[in-house]
């Protein structure tokens with residue numbers, strides 16, 4: 001029998017994604033019965049408000065999931081901790097919705113963007129784990145889905161402009177303190193920790209480690225996750241992921257080629273009717289907010305914003321898009337809560 005309310009644990013509750021999840025559960029009035037906030041030993045006892053009540057953060061342990069009856073775990077404690085705790089929570093009967101990269105390519109774990117492949121959620125029971133894709137993949141596929149359905153995309157070339165919040169709370173601090181140090185004319189900013197080189201006043205063409213063919217892990221994730229979510233291994237995906245000195249929201253310049261001929265007007269119309277997409281594309285408007293989306297406009301929003309919609313004149317059936325989304329929100333926390341909503345409406 002369907003429950004009225006669910007016991008929800010947020011694992012990684014003190015992180016950027018975890019805190020946003022708590023906010024979104026509250027905003028969307030998710031039917032929470034008991035809420036459990038979990039993180040490492042380091043932040044045990046920290047208080048976080050939910051619906052006007054202070055909740056103390058507890059240190060996660062394997063035994064925690066045995067001694068507490070939890071229905072849903074919203075997980076974002078990093079890949080190593082998730083690989084350890086998610087299977088234990090799942091074995092104890094919870095459904096884990098995991099934001100880390102660890103389970104994304106597991107064939108028994110559905111990888112879900114609710115606007116794109118909600119039907120795949122039904123496979124969750126193989127492991128009781130559902131994976132959230134990488135933030136860059138999510139915001140790319142939300143607007144590409146209706147175009148792919150109608151005109152069949154055969155190739156995607158994407159360059160990302162990724163904000164520092166994509167690398168967690170310490171990464172935002174690193175941008176902030178480096179900027180302050182440099183503006184205060186300190187001889188040298190503190191040495192980089194979260195990024196390979198100074199992020200302040202730089203664009204860094206490296207996110208995560210380098211792998212096969214000179215591509216970074218972030219770039220390879222965008223290729224593999226696109227194939228899994230679209231159920232199409234034949235789409236060519238070429239990604240270049242760049243970290244930029246911006247705090248929130250990733251930008252993406254996306255170029256696609258379709259198999260079938262299209263009229264640009266129809267692409268605009270498909271995008272304006274697409275779920276979760278907002279178009280800002282009046283380049284000649286007197287108002288800056290109507291010309292194209294940008295980071296400070298989009299921060300805190302649920303939608304994936306699309307602008308600069310143009311035909312690529314250098315190739316048959318080519319389209320260019322500029323896409324901006326809040327990486328902590330639609331790229332992680334909101335996507336996970338949307339999955340949880342589908343789960344409780346249909347499956348648990």
Ligand code: NAP
Pocket residue numbers: 011012013014015016017018038039040041042043044060076077078079081099100101133134135165166167168169170327328331332
């Ligand atoms: P963050 O701000 O650095 O937060 C990390 C969280 O994980 C904190 O709550 C931390 O708790 C907890 N944690 C770390 N090690 C732990 C352990 N051993 N056991 C239990 N909890 C532990 O990072 P974030 O940005 O929230 O990202 C979290 C995960 O989501 C990462 O896997 C990331 O790749 C993924 N993700 C992030 C984004 C984004 O835009 N930020 C987007 C998509 C996916 P303490 O405070 O106790 O250390």
